[in-house]
Amino acid sequence: MGLNSVLKFFLPKDRVFFDLFENVADNLEIMGKKLKEIVAETDYDKRAALIKQVEDLEHKNDEVTHRIFTELGRNFITPFDREDIHYLASALDDIADYIYASAKKINFYRVNPNDIGISKFADLIEQGCIQVQTAVKELRNMKNVRSITDALVRVNSIENQADDVFDLSIERLFATEPDAKEVIKKREIYQVLELVTDKFEDAGNVIESIIIKYA
Amino acid sequence: MGLNSVLKFFLPKDRVFFDLFENVADNLEIMGKKLKEIVAETDYDKRAALIKQVEDLEHKNDEVTHRIFTELGRNFITPFDREDIHYLASALDDIADYIYASAKKINFYRVNPNDIGISKFADLIEQGCIQVQTAVKELRNMKNVRSITDALVRVNSIENQADDVFDLSIERLFATEPDAKEVIKKREIYQVLELVTDKFEDAGNVIESIIIKYA
Amino acid sequence: MGLNSVLKFFLPKDRVFFDLFENVADNLEIMGKKLKEIVAETDYDKRAALIKQVEDLEHKNDEVTHRIFTELGRNFITPFDREDIHYLASALDDIADYIYASAKKINFYRVNPNDIGISKFADLIEQGCIQVQTAVKELRNMKNVRSITDALVRVNSIENQADDVFDLSIERLFATEPDAKEVIKKREIYQVLELVTDKFEDAGNVIESIIIKYA
Numbered sequence: 192m193g194l195n196s197v198l199k200f201f202l203p204k205d206r207v208f209f210d211l212f213e214n215v216a217d218n219l220e221i222m223g224k225k226l227k228e229i230v231a232e233t234d235y236d237k238r239a240a241l242i243k244q245v246e247d248l249e250h251k252n253d254e255v256t257h258r259i260f261t262e263l264g265r266n267f268i269t270p271f272d273r274e275d276i277h278y279l280a281s282a283l284d285d286i287a288d289y290i291y292a293s294a295k296k297i298n299f300y301r302v303n304p305n306d307i308g309i310s311k312f313a314d315l316i317e318q319g320c321i322q323v324q325t326a327v328k329e330l331r332n333m334k335n336v337r338s339i340t341d342a343l344v345r346v347n348s349i350e351n352q353a354d355d356v357f358d359l360s361i362e363r364l365f366a367t368e369p370d371a372k373e374v375i376k377k378r379e380i381y382q383v384l385e386l387v388t389d390k391f392e393d394a395g396n397v398i399e400s401i402i403i404k405y406a
Numbered sequence: 407m408g409l410n411s412v413l414k415f416f417l418p419k420d421r422v423f424f425d426l427f428e429n430v431a432d433n434l435e436i437m438g439k440k441l442k443e444i445v446a447e448t449d450y451d452k453r454a455a456l457i458k459q460v461e462d463l464e465h466k467n468d469e470v471t472h473r474i475f476t477e478l479g480r481n482f483i484t485p486f487d488r489e490d491i492h493y494l495a496s497a498l499d500d501i502a503d504y505i506y507a508s509a510k511k512i513n514f515y516r517v518n519p520n521d522i523g524i525s526k527f528a529d530l531i532e533q534g535c536i537q538v539q540t541a542v543k544e545l546r547n548m549k550n551v552r553s554i555t556d557a558l559v560r561v562n563s564i565e566n567q568a569d570d571v572f573d574l575s576i577e578r579l580f581a582t583e584p585d586a587k588e589v590i591k592k593r594e595i596y597q598v599l600e601l602v603t604d605k606f607e608d609a610g611n612v613i614e615s616i617i618i619k620y621a
Numbered sequence: 622m623g624l625n626s627v628l629k630f631f632l633p634k635d636r637v638f639f640d641l642f643e644n645v646a647d648n649l650e651i652m653g654k655k656l657k658e659i660v661a662e663t664d665y666d667k668r669a670a671l672i673k674q675v676e677d678l679e680h681k682n683d684e685v686t687h688r689i690f691t692e693l694g695r696n697f698i699t700p701f702d703r704e705d706i707h708y709l710a711s712a713l714d715d716i717a718d719y720i721y722a723s724a725k726k727i728n729f730y731r732v733n734p735n736d737i738g739i740s741k742f743a744d745l746i747e748q749g750c751i752q753v754q755t756a757v758k759e760l761r762n763m764k765n766v767r768s769i770t771d772a773l774v775r776v777n778s779i780e781n782q783a784d785d786v787f788d789l790s791i792e793r794l795f796a797t798e799p800d801a802k803e804v805i806k807k808r809e810i811y812q813v814l815e816l817v818t819d820k821f822e823d824a825g826n827v828i829e830s831i832i833i834k835y836a
Contacts, residue, residue: 264615264618264619274489299573371805375590400690403691403694403695479830514792515795586804587804590808
C-alpha cells in the first residue's frame with residue numbers, strides 16, 4: 192500500500208470534496224451543452240423537453256452543493272481553506288442556477304431563441320462550462336497547474352466577450368424593437384445569460400486564489 | 407447556582423448575541439404582519455401610516471444589526487462561528503430591508519396592492535417571518551433541534567411557492583397590462599417581494615449550517 | 622534606525638496592503654472627479670474621451686485589486702483580519718466598477734446627462750470618493766480615528782441623500798417621460814449611480830469594523 196493509498200485511507204472525508212466538486216463540474220458541462228441545444232431547437236415541444244432536462248440537472252446540482260455545505264460543517268480537515276470551498280461551491284451553484292433561469296425565461300417569455308445575441312451567449316456558456324470543468328478536475332492533484340491557469344485565462348476571455356455580446360445585443364434591441372414590453376423580456380434574458388459568465392469569472396477567481404496558496 | 411447559571415455569569419457577552427438575534431426575529435415577525443395589513447388596506451392614508459410603522463421597525467432593526475456587528479468586533483468568544491453570525495445577521499437584515507422596500511414601492515408607484523400576486527406574496531412573507539422567528543429562538547439552547555429543522559423545511563417550501571407566485575404574476579402582467587410603464591412598476595414590486603423569500607432561504611441555510619456544527 | 626523603521630524592515634509584506642489600498646483610494650478620487658466632468662460635458666466627443674479615461678482608471682484599479690487578493694493568498698501576516706481585507710478590496714473595486722458602468726451607460730444609451738438627478742448623483746459620488754479616500758489613508762497609522770469616524774458619518778449621509786435623489790428621479794421619470802424605452806434606459810442609469818453610493822456604505826462598514834477591532 193503506497194503513501195497515497197494510506198492518505199486516502201486516513202482522509203476519506205477530505206477526499207469527498209474533490210468527488211463532490213467534480214460531480215458539480217460534470218453536471219455543468221452537460222447543462223452548457225443542453226443550453227446550446229435549447230437555443231438551436233425550433234420545435235417548441237422538443238425545446239420544452241430539453242428545458243425539463245436542464246431543470247432536473249439543476250435540482251441534482253442543488254443536492255450536491257447542499258452536500259458540500261453539510262460536509263463543510265462536519266469535517267474539521269478540508270483540502271483547502273473552508274472559505275474557498277464555500278465560495279467555489281456557491282459560484283458553481285450560481286452558474287447552474289443562471290443557466291436554468293436562462294432556459295426557463297426563454298420558454299416563459301416565449302422569446303424566439305433564434306437571435307444572434309442569445310446564440311452567441313450559448314456558445315460562450317458552453318465553452319465556459321468546459322473550462323470550469325477542466326480547472327475543477329485538476330484541483331485534486333494539482334499536478335498540472337499550467338492546465339488550470341490556461342483554463343482560467345480562457346474563462347476571463349469568455350467573460351470579456353460576453354460583455355461585448357451583451358452591449359451589442361442591448362444596443363440592437365433598443366434600436367430595432369418597437370414594443371417596450373418585448374424590450375423588457377429580451378433584456379432580462381440577456382442579463383441572466385451575462386450573469387452566467389460573471390459567475391464563471393467568480394469561480395475562476397476562487398480557483399486562482401486556491402492555486403496561489405497550495406500549488 | 408447550577409452549571410448553566412455559572413456559564414451565564416461567566417459568558418455574558420456570549421449571551422448577548424442570542425438576545426440581539428431574538429430582538430431582530432421579533433421585529434421581523436411584526437414587519438411580516440404589517441406588510442399583510444398594508445396590502446389589505448384600501449385607504450391610502452391608513453396605508454401610508456402603516457408603511458411609516460414598517461419604516462420605523464426597519465430603522466430599529468438596522469440599529470440592532472449594527473450592534474451585532476459591533477459585538478462581533480469586540481468579543482473574542484462567540485456562541486457559534488463568527489462567519490455564521492455575520493451571515494445570519496446580514497440575511498435577517500436583508501429580510502427587513504426588502505420588506506420595507508416592498509411597502510415603500512407599493513406606495514411610491516401608487517400601485518393598487520389589491521392584486522392576487524401581491525396578496526399571495528404577503529401571506530407567504532408573514533408565514534416566513536414566523537418560521538424564521540421560531541428557528542432563531544431555538545438557537546439559544548438547541549434543545550429542540552426538530553423544531554428548528556421543521557421551521558427550515560417550511561422556509562424552503564415558502565421560497566418554492568414564492569417562485570411559482572412570481573412566475574404566474576409576471577406571466578399575467580405581460581399578458582394583461584398594456585402599459586409598459588405599469589409593467590415596469592409592478593414587475594419591480596414582484597421582484598422585491600420575491601427577494602424577501604430568497605433571504606428567508608439564506609437565513610435558513612445559515613441556521614442549518616449552525617445546527618450541523620453545534621447540535 | 623528607529624523602531625518604526627525596524628518594523629518596516631521586518632514587515633514589508635504587511636505594509637504592502639496599505640500601499641495598495643491607498644493606490645485604489647487615490648484612483649477612486651480621480652474617477653469621482655472625472656464622472657462629474659462627464660456629466661457636465663455637453664460635447665459628445667469630449668465626453669467620450671473622458672469616459673475612455675475612466676475606463677483606463679477602472680482597468681488600472683482591477684489590477685491593483687487583483688494584487689491585493691494575490692498578496693492575501695501569499696502572506697501569512699496581514700495588518701487586519703483577512704476577511705476585512707477581502708471585503709474592503711471588494712467594496713472599493715465595486716465602487717470603481719459602478720462608476721465606470723455609469724459613465725459607459727450614459728454614453729451607450731446616448732442619454733443626455735444634463736439631468737437634475739444624474740447631476741446630483743455625480744456631486745454625491747465625487748464627495749463620497751473623497752470621504753472613502755480619507756478613511757482609507759488613515760488606516761495606515763490609526764493615529765486619527767476621529768478623522769476616520771467623521772468620514773464614515775459623511776459616507777452614511779451621502780448614501781441617505783442618494784436614496785432620496787433616486788426616489789425623486791424615478792418619480793419624475795415615470796411622471797414626465799412618455800416613452801417606456803426611455804424610462805428603461807434612464808432608470809438603469811439611476812440604479813447604477815445609486816449602487817455606487819451603496820458600495821460607499823459597504824466600504825464604510827468594513828472600515829468601521831476594522832477600527833472597532835484595532836483602534
